[in-house]
Amino acid sequence: MSGPVRGARAAVVDLCRAMAGRGLVVGTAGNVSVREGDLLAVSPAGTPYATMTADMVGVHALDGTPVHTPLRPTSELALHALVHTRPGAADGEVVLHTHAPASTALSTVVDEVPLTHYYAAFFGGAVRVAPYARFGTDALARAVLDALRDRSAALMGNHGAVLVSADAAAALDRAAYLEYVCDVALRALSTGLPLRTLDPAEIEDVRAGLAGYGRPVPPADGS
Numbered sequence: 384m385s386g387p388v389r390g391a392r393a394a395v396v397d398l399c400r401a402m403a404g405r406g407l408v409v410g411t412a413g414n415v416s417v418r419e420g421d422l423l424a425v426s427p428a429g430t431p432y433a434t435m436t437a438d439m440v441g442v443h444a445l446d447g448t449p450v451h452t453p454l455r456p457t458s459e460l461a462l463h464a465l466v467h468t469r470p471g472a473a474d475g476e477v478v479l480h481t482h483a484p485a486s487t488a489l490s491t492v493v494d495e496v497p498l499t500h501y502y503a504a505f506f507g508g509a510v511r512v513a514p515y516a517r518f519g520t521d522a523l524a525r526a527v528l529d530a531l532r533d534r535s536a537a538l539m540g541n542h543g544a545v546l547v548s549a550d551a552a553a554a555l556d557r558a559a560y561l562e563y564v565c566d567v568a569l570r571a572l573s574t575g576l577p578l579r580t581l582d583p584a585e586i587e588d589v590r591a592g593l594a595g596y597g598r599p600v601p602p603a604d605g606s
């Protein structure tokens with residue numbers, strides 16, 4: 384493979400294929416970026432995931448400036464660049480954009496995902512819905528960035544979802560959790576019955592508990 388950040392570009396392909404495999408996108412919808420150092424690997428526009436290779440994945444500076452672009456980048460490049468340059472952004476982070484059905488459906492009926500499940504803690508609290516703006520616009524990128532403050536996920540009104548993950552290994556599971564949380568809220572809303580939602584303070588407590596989630600259990604003697 385020619386060009387820089389080979390690991391990040393291979394990760395983009397793996398994540399794109401996995402998103403399609405899990406039904407989080409249809410066709411060539413959705414896009415992915417992975418930061419490696421001061422560079423971003425960004426999925427190309429309109430490329431079928433089944434035949435996408437790491438050689439087709441472009442590389443940009445963190446501000447979106449092209450560095451190595453074998454194909455036209457995703458139309459949401461501005462969104463990816465803005466999220467990767469937000470305050471607190473870190474090396475290795477993944478930004479994943481899906482058109483997952485429950486996330487998209489829920490984005491058309493609420494301004495914030497109701498706290499119907501404690502998994503909201505995975506995303507820092509109630510996931511906000513960024514107001515609709517046309518795909519690929521700076522207005523959409525800014526609206527999503529605003530919705531992401533103190534959160535690692537946001538819905539995009541009448542469009543889909545965006546998720547930030549600390550690394551590629553966790554990104555897909557987090558995307559699946561987000562879709563699950565949205566699906567639960569959507570099903571609960573569809574009953575027409577009043578929702579029993581959780582207190583934000585409860586979500587905060589769960590968040591503290593989830594900090595060690597998935598890590599090895601320490602030895603019983605505390606050593």
Ligand SMILES: [Zn+2]
Nearest residue numbers: 413518542543
């Ligand atoms: Zn989209």
